[in-house]
Amino acid sequence: MPRKILIVTDDAGESLEILYAKHRFAEAGFVPVIAATQKKRLNAVIHDFYPGWNTYIEKPGYLIASDVTFKQVNVADYAAVLLIGGQIGRAHV
Numbered sequence: 001m002p003r004k005i006l007i008v009t010d011d012a013g014e015s016l017e018i019l020y021a022k023h024r025f026a027e028a029g030f031v032p033v034i035a036a037t038q039k040k041r042l043n044a045v046i047h048d049f050y051p052g053w054n055t056y057i058e059k060p061g062y063l064i065a066s067d068v069t070f071k072q073v074n075v076a077d078y079a080a081v082l083l084i085g086g087q088i089g090r091a092h093v
Contacts, residue, residue, distance in 0.1 A: 002031045004077055008070075009084035010036045015044035015061030017084050035073050036066035 005025045009018055018034065025032040036042055046061040075081070 002029060003079040004031045004033050006073060006075070006078040006081045007032055007034045007084060008036075008081060009034060009042065009044075009064075009066075011043045012058075013042065013044050013064075013084045015046050015064065018044055018064055019062065021082055021084070030079065033068060033078070034064065034066045035068050035070055037070060039066050039069050039072075041065050 007018065007021055007025075022032040022034065034042075041063040042065070044061040044064050045058045047056040047058055050057045
């Protein structure tokens with residue numbers, strides 16, 4: 001059975017970080033599983049630079065489906081865990 005890797009994220013996770021990890025893990029023969037506070041289409045974001053700003057700005061990104069909720073995760077089922085950056089919100093865990 002293929003080994004699974006847990007990708008932990010939620011709304012406002014960086015779109016490209018989530019998708020890149022998901023596809024690269026799959027290419028390497030793992031089963032990537034995206035976990036979030038809710039099983040839903042997550043509102044990911046894209047960080048970009050804007051002229052005149054000395055830091056990045058955040059724009060709406062891709063909608064990315066989560067596979068499981070945090071409460072459904074049994075960490076013993078996974079070969080590794082990846083934590084995706086994003087904002088700390090007011091999510092109810």
